Structures are given as structure tokens and as C-alpha cells.
Amino acid sequence: MSTTTDTIEALATQEYKHGWSTDIEADTLPKGLNEEIVAAISERKGEPEWLLQWRLQAYRKWQTMTEPTWHNVHYPPIDYQDIIYFAAPKTQKDGPKSLDEVDPELRRTFDKLGIPLDEQKVLAGVAVDAVFDSVSVATTFKEKLAELGIIFCSFSEAVREHPELVREYLGSVVPYSDNYFAALNSAVFSDGSFCYIPKGVRCPMELSTYFRINARNTGQFERTLIVAEEGAYVSYLEGCTAPMRDENQLHAAVVELVAHKDATIKYSTVQNWYPGDKDGKGGIYNFVTKRGKCLGDNSKITWTQVETGSSITWKYPGCLLIGDNSVGEFYSVAVTNNMQQADTGTKMVHIGKNTRSTIVSKGISAGRGQNTYRGLVRVNPGAANARNYSQCDSLLIGDQCGAHTMPYIDVRNTSSQVEHEASTSKIGEDQIFYCRQRGIPTEDAVNMIVNGFCKEVFRELPMEFAVEAQKLLSISLEGSVG
Amino acid sequence: MLKIDNLHASVEGNEILRGISLTVNAGEVHAIMGPNGSGKSTLARVIAGHQDYEVTAGEVLFDGQSLLELEPEERAWAGVFMAFQYPIEIPGVNNAYFLKAALNAQRKARGEDELDAMEFMSLIRGRIRDLDMDPALLNRPVNEGFSGGEKKRNEILQMAVLSPKLAILDETDSGLDIDALRIVANGVNALRSPERAIIVVTHYQRLLNYIVPDFVHVLSDGRIVRSGGKELALELEERGYSWIEAETRPAAVVA
Numbered sequence: 001m002s003t004t005t006d007t008i009e010a011l012a013t014q015e016y017k018h019g020w021s022t023d024i025e026a027d028t029l030p031k032g033l034n035e036e037i038v039a040a041i042s043e044r045k046g047e048p049e050w051l052l053q054w055r056l057q058a059y060r061k062w063q064t065m066t067e068p069t070w071h072n073v074h075y076p077p078i079d080y081q082d083i084i085y086f087a088a089p090k091t092q093k094d095g096p097k098s099l100d101e102v103d104p105e106l107r108r109t110f111d112k113l114g115i116p117l118d119e120q121k122v123l124a125g126v127a128v129d130a131v132f133d134s135v136s137v138a139t140t141f142k143e144k145l146a147e148l149g150i151i152f153c154s155f156s157e158a159v160r161e162h163p164e165l166v167r168e169y170l171g172s173v174v175p176y177s178d179n180y181f182a183a184l185n186s187a188v189f190s191d192g193s194f195c196y197i198p199k200g201v202r203c204p205m206e207l208s209t210y211f212r213i214n215a216r217n218t219g220q221f222e223r224t225l226i227v228a229e230e231g232a233y234v235s236y237l238e239g240c241t242a243p244m245r246d247e248n249q250l251h252a253a254v255v256e257l258v259a260h261k262d263a264t265i266k267y268s269t270v271q272n273w274y275p276g277d278k279d280g281k282g283g284i285y286n287f288v289t290k291r292g293k294c295l296g297d298n299s300k301i302t303w304t305q306v307e308t309g310s311s312i313t314w315k316y317p318g319c320l321l322i323g324d325n326s327v328g329e330f331y332s333v334a335v336t337n338n339m340q341q342a343d344t345g346t347k348m349v350h351i352g353k354n355t356r357s358t359i360v361s362k363g364i365s366a367g368r369g370q371n372t373y374r375g376l377v378r379v380n381p382g383a384a385n386a387r388n389y390s391q392c393d394s395l396l397i398g399d400q401c402g403a404h405t406m407p408y409i410d411v412r413n414t415s416s417q418v419e420h421e422a423s424t425s426k427i428g429e430d431q432i433f434y435c436r437q438r439g440i441p442t443e444d445a446v447n448m449i450v451n452g453f454c455k456e457v458f459r460e461l462p463m464e465f466a467v468e469a470q471k472l473l474s475i476s477l478e479g480s481v482g
Numbered sequence: 483m484l485k486i487d488n489l490h491a492s493v494e495g496n497e498i499l500r501g502i503s504l505t506v507n508a509g510e511v512h513a514i515m516g517p518n519g520s521g522k523s524t525l526a527r528v529i530a531g532h533q534d535y536e537v538t539a540g541e542v543l544f545d546g547q548s549l550l551e552l553e554p555e556e557r558a559w560a561g562v563f564m565a566f567q568y569p570i571e572i573p574g575v576n577n578a579y580f581l582k583a584a585l586n587a588q589r590k591a592r593g594e595d596e597l598d599a600m601e602f603m604s605l606i607r608g609r610i611r612d613l614d615m616d617p618a619l620l621n622r623p624v625n626e627g628f629s630g631g632e633k634k635r636n637e638i639l640q641m642a643v644l645s646p647k648l649a650i651l652d653e654t655d656s657g658l659d660i661d662a663l664r665i666v667a668n669g670v671n672a673l674r675s676p677e678r679a680i681i682v683v684t685h686y687q688r689l690l691n692y693i694v695p696d697f698v699h700v701l702s703d704g705r706i707v708r709s710g711g712k713e714l715a716l717e718l719e720e721r722g723y724s725w726i727e728a729e730t731r732p733a734a735v736v737a
Contacts, residue, residue: 425573428570429533429534431570431571431572433532433533433554433570434569434570434572435572435580435584436531436553436555436558437530437531437554437555437557437558437563437564437566438558438563438580438581438584438587438588438640438644439555439558439559439584439585439587439588439591439644440555440583440584440587441553441555441587442555444583444587448572448575448580448583449575451574451575452572452573452574453573453574454574455574
């Protein structure tokens with residue numbers, strides 16, 4: 001089998017396909033973090049006083065906090081004073097009025113990433129709010145959405161144009177004091193997306209944002225806020241890739257979702273940040289706080305995530321099920337290959353009556369990857385007849401990786417029902433041999449087996465994302481079977 | 483078609499095959515029989531290219547080409563098929579999708595056009611009926627939750643669809659009741675043709691009542707100790723394997 005080994009070796013050493021860096025002059029603040037930097041960020045964005053004060057409170061809170069260590073990921077200490085907290089493409093200063101005004105270099109970068117900024121995308125029904133180096137560059141389809149009263153814009157624009165909405169909801173799901181990384185984000189967040197669906201409106205297209213980290217040593221601190229009013233529906237897609245890096249990059253995003261009565265929010269993520277080289281050097285640190293609040297009765301929030309990138313993934317998209325009969329769902333595929341580490345899962349907090357939650361987590365570990373599922377299901381005394389179903393499956397490829405499952409279940413009434421199932425399996429040589437005997441080569445066999453394993457999650461993704469997710473998965477696992 | 487010459491193979495340093503020589507021509511059906519541990523299944527897996535076995539000496543030629551230099555999938559593309567003794571489960575992978583992927587991988591490797599879903603379905607529909615299989619099995623994950631008989635029928639379905647030049651059935655009869663045995667045997671017989679060779683590996687003579695072989699070989703301790711026509715199988719049924727082993731053992735020691 002020596003030829004197989006050689007091929008696998010070659011595939012395993014393949015460079016990250018999205019690794020490059022665009023040469024655009026950035027308007028950058030000096031390294032480090034203090035109140036002046038926080039104020040400078042706020043000033044550059046022309047923010048109102050209340051937001052500056054909120055940032056400063058967050059910063060002061062952050063200073064009193066310590067970085068968490070309970071997670072099952074390991075990395076060298078982060079020097080928070082050695083990070084640049086704000087960088088914007090210079091050409092952005094006046095803001096492009098149309099796509100024609102967008103820096104051609106930037107457009108080429110987006111093209112390389114396959115980000116659709118042109119009219120063709122209308123056919124696919126996707127509106128794009130592209131985030132490049134912390135500042136939104138172009139937003140399409142805004143007018144079409146505006147006709148329905150939908151607001152979909154960059155976070156900065158929302159602060160300028162809809163301050164009352166931002167002020168009402170910012171920090172209402174993830175307070176700045178929530179955790180160390182959320183506090184940091186609240187102090188220095190640069191930009192992100194804002195989405196508001198008015199009462200009774202069903203958003204006719206999938207909304208998507210592409211995050212991309214570019215300027216060297218710039219941490220990304222995105223802030224996303226989605227509000228669905230009574231009876232509204234929205235499906236939001238978030239996808240990321242990043243260029244190659246030598247030094248680890250910190251990413252600490254915060255995403256807040258608010259679903260009012262009878263509203264539904266679907267939030268789907270395909271995350272493909274640079275995972276580091278095969279020794280783990282240079283990958284992205286991804287410390288994200290994502291939470292949704294099912295505020296009204298019969299509301300529903302679904303998190304679907306496919307996490308293939310980053311050297312460290314730390315995220316627990318959760319749902320606060322406050323409204324009666326509200327529903328929270330979490331579908332996740334997390335892949336760790338080579339030296340990648342993931343500690344991810346969800347938090348479902350049942351507060352209202354008859355609330356239901358579903359958790360389907362698929363962890364795939366290959367190479368020397370370490371994959372931890374960490375999930376909390378909490379049922380409060382008032383959450384009568386709450387139900388939860390959790391399923392956590394781990395797939396191991398090779399014998400040097402690890403899978404860990406840490407479910408926390410906390411039920412405080414007697415009328416609720418909580419189910420937890422977990423399994424760990426290994427892609428067997430016998431499975432691969434079976435496929436090969438039928439004429440299916442090893443790489444294709446692995447893809448087939450892995451996709452089969454992830455099926456329940458993929459079918460929750462919008463079609464075009466499902467295809468992309470499968471592609472990403474196969475790239476991430478190339479060369480993982482010897 | 484298949485020419486095995488002095489084949490030695492071992493697993494983890496233990497020699498299992500100790501010099502097998504066997505020629506199988508197109509159109510022939512050969513039965514390989516022998517007691518447990520004689521190396522029957524090992525022979526099947528070595529021909530198919532299983533990674534656990536190391537070939538230490540000998541040669542296997544398939545249509546004049548050395549099979550041992552090929553990867554398992556390349557052997558499949560060349561037309562070698564093995565029905566597994568214990569068919570493997572692949573959770574979440576649709577059975578029909580798997581078979582279509584296998585067929586198209588083979589067709590692609592041979593420079594033929596791949597079949598689309600419609601063409602594929604019309605190809606397998608009749609095969610399913612012939613094997614008296616529940617069509618619902620097509621939409622279930624590969625072998626997962628299948629009964630023993632369903633798994634074996636699924637193997638024969640794959641064989642019928644992939645239409646190999648050389649089919650090796652590794653103890654396909656084990657775990658089958660008499661009705662299922664007949665159906666599986668009919669499926670195999672339907673594939674008998676002057677262009678195709680079949681090797682039936684079995685412990686019991688029973689299957690050979692339905693798939694009547696042209697030649698029977700008895701394996702013992704990694705060697706073919708006796709070859710004959712179909713009547714040899716009946717003789718084994720009557721007298722067991724011990725008489726052959728008793729007859730050959732002293733000779734083997736002298737050799």
C-alpha cells in the first residue's frame with residue numbers, strides 16, 4: 001500500500017487553498033488596548049455617546065475578568081496588548097455608493113473567495129453583506145429588502161440609521177459581562193451585521209455575510225444582531241475563510257438573536273478559517289459567543305454550524321427558551337484535523353412552559369485533532385413539560401485524535417423529559433476496504449462515510465450551503481486516512 | 483483468466499497461505515472448500531487486495547496482468563468482485579447511492595460514461611425483483627439494520643449491477659435459510675456466462691447443490707490438497723474433511 005501512503009502524504013501536506021493576503025493599505029490604530037483605543041474606535045465610527053459609554057463599561061468589566069481555563073483547548077498565552085484592534089481599508093473612508101466604486105483589488109479578493117456580489121446572485125436569492133477587515137464594504141439587495149421593511153446592513157450603519165433599535169437590543173441577549181471574550185468584543189467590536197425583520201414579514205431570501213480576516217495582526221471582533229418581530233421569519237447564512245498566517249489570530253465575535261412571538265430565525269454557519277499548518281502553527285483562535293433569545297411564545301431559533309477551520313474553536317451557540325412553546329435547535333458538525341482543537345456545543349435553557357430543544361452534534365476527529373462536545377441543558381422550575389433530545393456522535397479517523405463528550409444536564413422540575421444519546425465510532429479500515437473493493441477510491445470513500453455521518457446536520461442547511469459544506473469537509477479531511 | 487502460482491501470504495507474521503496454485507478460466511465455476519482456518523477466506527481477501535495480508539511469495543495474474551501490484555479499487559476496475567462474508571455497514575450512506583457511486587467509479591475508470599440516476603434505477607429495478615429484495619432496502623443506509631439474509635442478497639445485488647469478470651463469493655451461504663439460499667444461488671447462476679468466472683468459497687456442500695461447480699478444490703493448512711469435479715464436494719459431505727487431512731498430512735511433512 002505504499003503508493004496510497006504517498007498520495008495521502010501529498011494530500012495531507014497540501015496548503016490551505018484560501019491562503020493569500022491582499023495588499024491594501026489599512027487605516028490602522030496602534031497595537032494594544034486601553035480606554036483611549038476604545039474611544040478612538042468609537043470616534044472613528046462616529047458613534048453616539050451612549051455606545052461609547054457602553055464600550056467603556058465593557059472594557060472596565062473585561063479588565064476585572066480572567067481568561068477562562070475550563071475548556072479543553074490549549075494554547076500559548078495571548079498577549080492582548082500585542083493586538084491591533086482596529087483596521088479599515090483606506091479606500092472605504094468615503095464609502096462606495098455602488099459596486100463599481102469598490103476597490104478592484106478588494107473585488108478580486110472576493111471573487112477568489114467566490115463571494116457573489118453581482119447581479120447573478122439575485123437568481124440564487126442571496127443578499128450579501130461582505131465584511132472585509134472589520135468594515136462592511138458593500139451591501140446588495142438592500143433596496144429590495146427595504147421594500148418589505150427589512151433592515152439588513154452593517155452594524156455601523158445600523159448605529160447611525162437605527163440607533164433606537166440597536167440601543168434596545170444590543171447586549172440584551174449577551175450582556176457585556178457575560179464572559180471574558182464577550183466583554184472584550186463589546187469594548188472593541190469593529191463592525192458586523194444588523195438585521196431586523198418587521199412584524200409578519202417572511203424574508204424572501206437567504207441573508208448571508210462573509211467574514212474575512214486580512215490585515216496582519218488584526219483581531220476581528222464582529223458583532224451581529226438579528227431581531228425578528230412577531231410572526232417574522234429569516235434565514236441567515238454566515239461563512240468564513242481567511243488567508244494564511246504565521247501568527248495566531250484572535251477572533252472573538254458576538255452574535256445575538258431575538259425572536260419575538262411566533263417568529264423563526266435560522267442561523268447557519270460554515271466556518272473555514274485557517275486551521276494552521278500541519279503542526280498547528282498560525283491558525284485562527286475562534287472564541288465566539290452566540291446566543292439566541294426565544295422571547296415570545298411559539299418562537300423558534302435554529303443554529304446550524306459546520307466548523308472545519310480555526311486552530312481553536314470555542315463556541316456554544318445557545319438558546320434561551322423564554323416564551324411558552326418556544327423551540328431551540330442546534331445542529332453541528334465540528335471537524336478537527338492535524339493539530340486543531342474544538343470545544344464546542346450548545347446551551348439550551350428552558351424557562352417557558354412546553355419548551356422544546358433538539359441537539360444533534362457530530363464531532364469528527366482526524367490527525368491529532370481534539371474534539372470536545374460541551375453542552376448544557378437546563379430546565380428551570382417553571383418550564384413545565386419541557387423536552388430535550390440530545391444526540392452526540394463522534395467519529396474518529398486514525399488513532400492519534402481524541403473525542404470528548406461533556407453533557408451537563410440540570411433539570412429542576414418533574415414534568416420535563418430529557419434524553420441524551422451519545423456514540424463514538426471509528427472509520428474502520430474494513431469500511432474503507434469495502435468501498436475500495438467496490439471500486440471507490442480511499443479519499444472518496446472517506447468523504448462518503450463522513451458525509452453519511454453528518455447527514456442529519458447537512459439536511460438542515462440551505463441547499464447551496466450544504467453543497468459548500470460537503471466540499472469543505474472533504475478538503476478538511478484530505479489525507480486523513482492512511 | 484485467473485492464474486495463481488505458488489501464492490504465500492501471511493497476516494501479522496503468521497503464514498496462512500503456503501503455496502497455492504490455481505487456474506480459473508472464463509466461464510468456469512470453482513468451489514474452494516475446506517475446514518475452518520484452512521485459508522479459504524484469506525485466499526479470497528488476498529485476491530481482492532485486503533491490507534491485512536502480506537504476500538510473501540508467488541504471483542496472481544488476472545488476464546495476464548499482475549493483480550498483486552494493483553490497489554483494491556484498481557482490481558475492482560479490472561473486474562474483480564468479492565462478496566463479503568460479513569458485509570460492512572456504512573451508517574448514513576444510502577444503499578442505492580453507494581451502489582451508484584461504485585458503478586460510476588468503475589465505469590469512469592474504464593472510460594465509460596457514468597449513469598445518471600434514471601438510467602441507474604432502471605438498471606437495478608429488475609435485479610431487485612430477481613433477488614426478491616425489498617426495494618425499501620435501497621433507501622436504507624448500506625447494510626445497517628439489514629438481516630443476515632438481506633445483507634447477503636445485497637452483496638449479490640451489487641455483484642449483479644457491477645457485473646464483474648471474476649466474482650468471488652466468500653461464504654455467501656453462511657447464515658442463510660434454505661429459501662434465501664435458493665434465491666442467492668439463483669442470482670449467482672443468472673450471472674454464469676462464458677465470459678465470467680466465479681469462485682465460491684464455502685464450508686458446506688449445501689450451496690453447491692444450487693450453484694453446481696465445474697471444479698472443487700479442498701484447502702487444508704494453506705494448501706490445495708485435492709482437486710476434482712463436483713462429486714468431490716459430495717464425497718466431502720459424506721466423509722468430512724478429516725480423511726483428506728489424514729491422507730495428506732504425512733505427504734506434506736515429507737515434502
